[in-house]
Amino acid sequence: GDSVTQMEGPVTLSEEAFLTINCTYTATGYPSLFWYVQYPGEGLQLLLKATKADDKGSNKGFEATYRKETTSFHLEKGSVQVSDSAVYFCALSLNTGGFKTIFGAGTRLFVKA
């Protein structure tokens, strides 16, 4: 079945370090891919998305590229800040007459000053 696998956390980095959170997916058809973020004490919110192969989503210094050949959508940021500490969720949506969305388990990121 359709699924999303992302790297386990927690990930702990120092400020200004490079961040990669891996995400791979299994899907029948051609999904749209998303990264959602949940900051402490807040609800989930969309960080970025890509709707077709080779698309790059970007927002707030984060980027992810839709790689169909490796079925991946890894999240990257060149220089993390303490304020980036949050839980990051990779997700896919399939147009099956509706848009059922499947989420990964989430990766918690801690950034130390």
Place this chain on the structure above:
Amino acid sequence: GAGVSQSPSNKVTEKGKDVELRCDPISGHTALYWYRQRLGQGLEFLIYFQGNSAPDKSGLPSDRFSAERTGESVSTLTIQRTQQEDSAVYLCASSRWTGGSVNEQFFGPGTRLTVL
């Protein structure tokens, strides 16, 4: 404008009781989703409503779970004869519908359900 709201924010119930959770989507959002998030885990899709189309119920874990939505407004998720394994945060999200495009989901704050 107002975001997605959910009530109650917390619910503690005894095993075997029924509970009803409510979601008010953003006005104009025709798509509505329910998810379950167990402690330390990802979001588990439960059900999806889009306008007047038949809902996608493929994620409901058992026949104790049901959900309703009237038109494009409020939705209620009902869990009958609750079990301890039902303890989780139940999240609701809504989004606009623009035909073949996938739009951003806006999430509510969730209802934390504890079954004793």
